[in-house]
Amino acid sequence: MSKVVEISPTTRHEGHSKLVLKVNEAGIIETGNWLSITPVRGVERLAVGKTMEQVPKIASRVCGICPIAHTLAGVESMEASIKCEIPRDAHLLRVVLQCANRLHSHALHNILTLPDMYIPGTDTKINPFTPEEPVRSVAKRIQRLREIAQTVGEIAGGEAIHPSNPRIGGMYKACSPQAKTKMYDLAKEGLVLAHAQMDFMIAVLRNYQNRDWTDVGGKQIAIPKTLGYHDQGYLATHPVYGSSSLDECPTWDPSRFSENRPWDWYMGESEITLEDPTYPIGGTTKMGTKANPQMEACTGIPCYDGAPVEVGPRARMVQFKNFDEKGTIGQQVARQMEYPDCLTAMIAALDEYNPNGKIVADYIPQGDGSMGWAANEAPRGMDVHMAKVKGGKVLWYSMLVPTTWNFATCSAALKG
Template sequence: MSQTVVVSPTTRHEGHSKLVLQVDDNGIVTQGNYLSTTPVRGFEKFITGRPMEFAPVASSRFCGICPITHASASAESIERALGIIPPKDGVVLRQLCNIGSRLHSHPLHQLLVLPDYVKNPDEALAATVRIQKMRKIAQMIIDYTGGEAIHAPNIRIGGMQKNLSEVAKRKIIEALKEYEPLMKEQVAFMINAFQKSDAPKTLGVHDRELMATDLNYGNSDVFESEYFYRFSEITPKSYYPVEEVGMDACGTVPLVGGKTVEGGPKARLTKFKGFGKKECGDFDPKGAMAINIARALEIPYAYDRAVELITQLNTNGATLTKPPESGGDGVKLGVAANEAPRGVNVHCAKVKDGKIAYYNCLVATTWNIPTVGNACEGQHYKWAEYVVRAYDPCVSCSTHMIVIDEEGKVVTEANI
């Protein structure tokens, strides 16, 4: 006999969401549905019609965890719509700001999953102390490069508002030196904890395509050439097999080639670093534990890139190409893909006479949400939240608009 198990809300991640699982008599999930239930906020709607400079400022408010990727993707989408090329040092500084965000976000995820994998309270406390020190350093890097640690005002259309001073550059270099030993100890500790877990070895395995454009910052040209031409977007009512589930869902379902996809650490390392069985040990490299392991391994890659970027930065170089005050024909679509900590963050914009004529966001968690439900299938439902947390969902980002019918009644909440 099939039964329905509902986990609402799911825990230890950003935003509000739930699982609706069909299970058999043994508690094995036969159909998994994961959905956002975060209330509608309407960002894309109120960005439209406003001056283009408002878009990076507003879209960074999608979230307090990953505002840097939203501001960057927003600015780049408008740059691509207008044909603006930021100066070299502006690009370096923007990328460094984004790497700082990853060096902060990935350890934060480890804090959220500690109770799942670290049972010794002394070890958990020591890991928490390391994580908080790492986060503090990473936030300092964002603060220096972006002008503020959360909603960075230096990220502008055309690059970055101002460059670093030589003193600030040296401070970041010293901070990275302080970060390195903490990182090495924490990464080794967490990978050991993940590999010793009693979770099923095939937990979270699915057959969906992995989507990634770059190891670190993101590559919009790759997104357009490999994924965007195959992209479509449907409402949750059209996707979820149970109508009530689709009515509750608060984000659209983006598809590539008619199927859901997975973005994030596992996708990036698999595509660009040959990640697989060697790193995962006994766990299936296509599963949820592989995501946790890949996320830990991404921290050293991000660290190395941060060192490279701060070394490259010319503190006397220009960082901003000033955009035209009234540019844009309202036809050219600018598509920007930024590799957020959780996956590919895509902003799409059209500009007319200096104002936003069209705006749409396909954020990292929006891509991953439907795949999470599928990844819960085949194992006992008690493991379903482990799968959710492996994706580190940032759910608030994935909710933006309300779809209504001809009579003005809400049909479903979505971000189309």
């Protein structure tokens, strides 16, 4: 007989969400619902009536991990609506900023991943905060990668968090020759560290993949060989940066996008009939509690060609590098493989960047109400912002953030 268990809140990710799982007598998941329980975000509504310069600043506050991605997607959705092409050197600075954001996020994600991993050849889990070797050297490398990324983000973006330099029509300030050299030197240092960190992370991930069990709350839990497998498609617009409706050949099509109600997708009301007080972070929800994912979920279910898709590192690797490994470990390996790309793309952009080049468009239209969109390949996946601007004011604004795309796909991956 099936039982229902709830894990609320889930941890080690940005935002607020929970899992509602229907499991069989053996504890195998028959139906999994991962859903956002964040109160109504309201950013899209706040944007209406604001100037097109204000809205990207507001949008950057949506996520503490990806303010750069939301800033760039927000700015570029406005530019797409008003049909404003920016100078090449302004775009190159945005690419540098984008790469810095992804580098920092991937390094931070390693800190979230490592506590589940084991030191190869042992049954000792990795504590990224231990002062002991060999983990201490790894932690220092992660922190240096984060420091490099944040420093480059501050130089190119004005600030690493809520960057102030991107503007409608380009960038406010150019980076001097000295600043370019500084970023270039940091990128070269980071490339060496990124290769080493990629190799280390893939090694511990493969070690985990080869294990028969893992410890969760003091219990030995068997690791399925198909952990995290799903049959959904993948969606990415670019290996590094993104796309917009201004592109000659856009790689996202709004006519293929649709959105379903949580009511049509998630489980209805049910009673919690299974609990585990030993589950980490305070145990699972108490038996007898009511759960209703249909009513509690606060996001729609975005679909492309009528079906949920996966966005993120693996989607980019599948789309652009013929990567084909499925499951949770495949997703993690793909993320590590993006490490060097962050730095090589940053170096390529800096090589081309001219500190004396133009960084603001000669003419910035005020918009006629046309819809424009921009898809930014944020660290965790494709971040689509859509906007309608008229007379410099925002008439309509919508955001399709990476986790929203992934909720339904991750739910499907829980089954079995």
